[in-house]
Amino acid sequence: MTAPSRVTTTAPYLEMDRLLADPVTRTILCCGSGGVGKTTTAAALALRAAEQGRTVCVLTIDPARRLAQSLGLDELDNTPRAVSGVDTSGGGRLDAMMLDMKSTFDDLVLTHTDGARAREILGNPFYQSLSSSFAGTQEYMAMEKLGQLRSTGTWDLIVVDTPPSRSALDFLDAPHRLGSFLDGRFIRLISAPTRVGGRAYLKVMNAGMSMVASTVSKVLGAALLGDIQAFIAAMETMFGGFRERADRTYQQLKDAETAFVVVATPERDALREASFFVDRLSNDKMPLAGLVLNRVHVRREGSLAADHALRLADEVERLAGAEEPTTEQAHPATPEADRTTRQLTANLLRLHATGVQVAERERRQLTRFTAMHPDVAVASAPALAGDVHDLAGLREVAAALATR
Amino acid sequence: MSTDKEGSVDVAESGSWRGRPRDWRRTRLHIVSGKGGSGKTTVSAALAIALATGGRKVLLVEVEERQSISEVLDVPPLAYEERHLVTVSGGEVVGLAVDPHDALMEYLALYYKVPRRAGGTLERMGAIDFATTVAPGLRDVLLTGKVYEATRRRAKDQFVYDAVVVDAPPTGRVARFLGVTTDVASLARIGPIHRQAQSIARLMRSPLTAVHLVALLEEMPAQETIEAAEALRAASLRVGATIINMVRPPLLRPAELSAARSGQLGREAISADLASVGMRDATAVDLLIDEATAYAERVALQRRARRMLRDIGQPTYELPLRGGVDVADVYELARSLREQASL
Numbered sequence: 001m002t003a004p005s006r007v008t009t010t011a012p013y014l015e016m017d018r019l020l021a022d023p024v025t026r027t028i029l030c031c032g033s034g035g036v037g038k039t040t041t042a043a044a045l046a047l048r049a050a051e052q053g054r055t056v057c058v059l060t061i062d063p064a065r066r067l068a069q070s071l072g073l074d075e076l077d078n079t080p081r082a083v084s085g086v087d088t089s090g091g092g093r094l095d096a097m098m099l100d101m102k103s104t105f106d107d108l109v110l111t112h113t114d115g116a117r118a119r120e121i122l123g124n125p126f127y128q129s130l131s132s133s134f135a136g137t138q139e140y141m142a143m144e145k146l147g148q149l150r151s152t153g154t155w156d157l158i159v160v161d162t163p164p165s166r167s168a169l170d171f172l173d174a175p176h177r178l179g180s181f182l183d184g185r186f187i188r189l190i191s192a193p194t195r196v197g198g199r200a201y202l203k204v205m206n207a208g209m210s211m212v213a214s215t216v217s218k219v220l221g222a223a224l225l226g227d228i229q230a231f232i233a234a235m236e237t238m239f240g241g242f243r244e245r246a247d248r249t250y251q252q253l254k255d256a257e258t259a260f261v262v263v264a265t266p267e268r269d270a271l272r273e274a275s276f277f278v279d280r281l282s283n284d285k286m287p288l289a290g291l292v293l294n295r296v297h298v299r300r301e302g303s304l305a306a307d308h309a310l311r312l313a314d315e316v317e318r319l320a321g322a323e324e325p326t327t328e329q330a331h332p333a334t335p336e337a338d339r340t341t342r343q344l345t346a347n348l349l350r351l352h353a354t355g356v357q358v359a360e361r362e363r364r365q366l367t368r369f370t371a372m373h374p375d376v377a378v379a380s381a382p383a384l385a386g387d388v389h390d391l392a393g394l395r396e397v398a399a400a401l402a403t404r
Numbered sequence: 405m406s407t408d409k410e411g412s413v414d415v416a417e418s419g420s421w422r423g424r425p426r427d428w429r430r431t432r433l434h435i436v437s438g439k440g441g442s443g444k445t446t447v448s449a450a451l452a453i454a455l456a457t458g459g460r461k462v463l464l465v466e467v468e469e470r471q472s473i474s475e476v477l478d479v480p481p482l483a484y485e486e487r488h489l490v491t492v493s494g495g496e497v498v499g500l501a502v503d504p505h506d507a508l509m510e511y512l513a514l515y516y517k518v519p520r521r522a523g524g525t526l527e528r529m530g531a532i533d534f535a536t537t538v539a540p541g542l543r544d545v546l547l548t549g550k551v552y553e554a555t556r557r558r559a560k561d562q563f564v565y566d567a568v569v570v571d572a573p574p575t576g577r578v579a580r581f582l583g584v585t586t587d588v589a590s591l592a593r594i595g596p597i598h599r600q601a602q603s604i605a606r607l608m609r610s611p612l613t614a615v616h617l618v619a620l621l622e623e624m625p626a627q628e629t630i631e632a633a634e635a636l637r638a639a640s641l642r643v644g645a646t647i648i649n650m651v652r653p654p655l656l657r658p659a660e661l662s663a664a665r666s667g668q669l670g671r672e673a674i675s676a677d678l679a680s681v682g683m684r685d686a687t688a689v690d691l692l693i694d695e696a697t698a699y700a701e702r703v704a705l706q707r708r709a710r711r712m713l714r715d716i717g718q719p720t721y722e723l724p725l726r727g728g729v730d731v732a733d734v735y736e737l738a739r740s741l742r743e744q745a746s747l
Contacts, residue, residue, distance in 0.1 A: 034440030034574060035625075062576070064624055224597075269441065302687045315681040341670055344660050345677035348669075348692040351655045351699055385701045387623045 011370040014290035014377035016402040020049040020157075025259050027150065028159045028289070031171055032263035033273035037294040039063045040388050040397060041263050042161035043071060043096070044381075047391060048398035049157050050094035051087045057095045057155040059145060061138070061163045066389035071096040078103045080149070085391050095155070101141040105131040108144060113234075121234045126227040138163045139174035143249045150252070169280055176250065179243030259289035262376075266296055266362035271369045278373050290377035292401060293366065297383050299359045304349075306356040313349035316342050428745055431614045433555045433607065434569045434644065437578035437632065438618025439625045443649045445472040446734060447618045447723065448571035449497075453738035454747050456495030460566035463554055464489065466501045467547045467581075468573060473499060478731045486554075492738075498565070500554070505532055507546040515596060544581050545601050552604045555612075575617065575632035582608050582615070583639040614644030619713050621648060626709035633716045645745065646718050648710065650725040654703070656696065664700035669693050721745055 019025060030042040039060055046058035057080045063073065071083050073096055080095035109121050121127050131137060142163055149158050162171040252258070260281055264274040274291060281288045304312070320342030366378070381400040388397055434451060438444035445466075452464040466473050466482055474481045479489050482501035489499040512518035512526075526532055557564045573581045583605070607613060615636050619629040633643045656664065663669050675689045714720055721744040726733040741747065 034576070036441075064627065265441075267441070300691060302685070302691050304688070312678070312681050312683060316677050319677075319680060338673075341673040342677050343657075344669070345674045345692075347656050347660060348674065348696055352692055352695055354655060355695060385698060386705055 010374065011366070012290075012375070012377040013404050014292070014379035014401075016045070016379050016398075017048075017052070019259060019289050020045060020054070020402075021052060023156065024256060026157060026257035027146065027253075028157065028259050028261055029162060029171075029253070030160065030261050030263050030292070031162045031277055033270055036263050036265045036270050038263045039067065039161045040394070041261070041292050041294065041401075042159045043067065044388075044394040044398040044401065045261070046096075046157075046159040047083075047086065047094055047394045048402065049159070050092040051090060051395075053090035053092040054157045055093045055155050056157045056159060057097070057149055058159045058161070059142070059149065060096065060098050060161045061142060063098060063161075064387070064389070066387075068098060070390045070394075073098045078107070078145075080155075083391075099138070099142055099145055101138045102132045104141040104145050105137065117234055121231065124227055124231045124234070126224070126231045130231075136170075136174035136178040139171050140178045140246060142171070143175045143246065147249045147252065169277060172250070172253075172280065172284070175246040176243070179246035254284070254286050256287065258287055260286060261289050261292050263292045263294060265294050266365045268365055271365055275369060275372060278376055288376065290379060291369070293378055293380040294397075295383040296380045297355065297359045297362055299356055303356055304352060306353040306360070309349045309353035309356065313346040313353070316349065317346040320346070428614075428747060431612060431644070432563070432565075432567055433551070433613040434567060435572045435578070435582065435613065435615040436569060436618060436647075437572045437575050437615060438647075438649070439576075439620070439628050440574045442618045442620050442625060444574070444618040445470075445571050446476050446737065447616075447647055447649055448569050449473055449476045450723070450734050450737035450741055451616070452497045452567075452569040453490065453492050453735060454741040454745070455567045455569065456490075456497045457492045457738065457742060457747070459494035461496050461498065461564070463498050463500060463565045463568045465551055465554070465568060465570045466499070467551075467570060469501065469503060471501070473501075473571060476731075476734060492735075500550075502547050502550045504543045504546045507550045508532060511546065511549065542597070545597065545604065548582065548604050548608070549600060552607050555607065572615075575628050578615065578632065579635040579639045579641065582636075582641055609640050609642070611642065614642050616644040616647055617716075618647045618649050620650060621706040621709045621713075623705060623709055626712045630712060630716060633718075643716065643718055646713050646716050646720045647741075648713060648720060648722045651722045652725050656699065656703075660696070661700045661703055664693075664696040665704065667697070669696060719745065 019028070028042075028045060030038045030045070032038050039062070042060060043058055043063070046056045050056040058071070059080075060068070060071070060073065063071070068074070072081055078097065078100040080097040083094045083096050086092075086094045106122060109127075110118050113121065139162075142160065146158065146160055149155065253260075262274045262277050262281075264270040278288060278291075280286075320339045370376070370378070379401045381397050384393070384396075388394055434455070436444050436448040436451060438447070449464060452462045456462040463486065464473060471481050473479075473489075477489060477499075479499070482489075482499045484501060484503045484506040486498050486500045489497045491497075509523050509532075512523065518526075523532075551568060551570055554565060555568045572578050617629050617632055619625055629646065633646075636643050660669075671689060671693065674692065675686070678684070678688060710720075721741060723737050723740055726736070
């Protein structure tokens, strides 16, 4: 049992308060697979930074209802609003907002086009579908919104919760995918007939490509194709390219002002996902601050080894069984009651053993992660009985994360 | 929404499930969803084995390109090709990983006689990426379309598969995954995709299909399960069983739990018991009592989560927490499901 404890301590500690206080850090992105507590972590870190004096905005994606309420996010209006109940005596402030991807996309259209064009785009069925249900749109719009919030200069720290994707990597990949699609050859091909010079474009197509074009129109149907063409034509003038825009935001994530925090729970799947993400950040030279490990069960001081506790439980139980109710005893107390407490004591010891086993299993999972990523700093928060849905709970989580 | 389009009674809404659990026999398409981390892949695999036991042929489908089934059942990675996975007392589970690229190629070849070389051109043009990655809902239509085809496939007047089990996307996305066909149908207002989407939607909403929700006895996952059930019902999809996974066996008896919650565990008696086996450390007693109190608190929260989940009003099955989940555990869970659901 000494081995795991030694290995665990080899993981450097993620100096959370230093990260939150560092004026260079302007953006913290909380990434990780679904269900690991990204939203809670983002909100907790934002609250702590605000109460330590920074002007903070937390951008949440899909918070649980009660947590959203405690942050004052009752309405989805895409505008950061001050969170009440925050201790502002240190001169800080906390604003919170929940991403509305459709209205972010709408705003994007409105700010980049004139009224008539905007109306045309907003009313287009293809656009409506794209902006509300496309795989990747949420990620794209989260990045877009982050870019907007950063550019206002209103906050000196923005903490971002990332969309609940299948994989943590989607947050990094989806915007580029959407951008590539909108700027891609294919969409140009199918929109060709409505473009100036479209004929010429068609002429250079080989037989294979015209077969593609005809297949596409057969498969999609003329109406949908028409919608797509109209959408592309209307969008064309709007940006210097979607891909370019996505790539620019992506590049911004590499700067020194950004810190990625990978969130996981001490379970195999969550840590594997975290591991992929850490590798990816490293390959793309993106700034990783460290790993936040949520819902950790720790062995408390004075705890027994699991097998020791189980052995004691068996012994206590044996003693209980040996005392037949009819046996004469030195103390004429109620043997029945004694046996009940003995059973209770045995049960308590087994409960203790189970807890120790869970803590050990989790430590082994973290040990594996740390073995593969020895330089990744770790901060952890203990498992709580219930969910976090108020500021007091967030403070508690943040305080745990900021404690070695 | 008690009847579907063909006018037959939607059994899930008739309120008579509890008395007639064997009605799962009529369900040919089992969609399994759940919050991330709830173990839905393990439950899907266990359900497929449970359904196959006794001589049925079941198709187990993966749609998220994660190869989790291969991990859970300790078999080679699944492919876009139906392959034998396991044999269970005369029955068989066949595996299939639906990949949107391959599904699109198959679709084009089947309905449009698009030859292979055109497929290559489509690929280079980014058309395949268009259809599978970013086209609104087309990806889901391709995935559910393959499930639709396999569920209805017949050979010599008999269904090829007695049942199809789909390890579906998590609760946050499942209603859209299954109901996306509606989005697509409204977007592609006419044409072959429109027709295809409508056929899929009809199967998904028929009494032949049930969407099972894998849940955990924790507040937020339970809440999400309830919201998922509401969303499914709003989309006219039939909610199947609520499968509570990773249930821990009780470690303390009810009287002990209530004593722990009210701070009435007999400190001295416990202390004496510990001393009788040579354990005289006073801090140990405090630790045990603290742990029992926290545990009793958790059990109370679990009870509340269980009540919430029962309120969904569907049959509820409970599966025990397994240490690691290896293949033997999956069979054990399958046996438990068979017993509880009378499969």
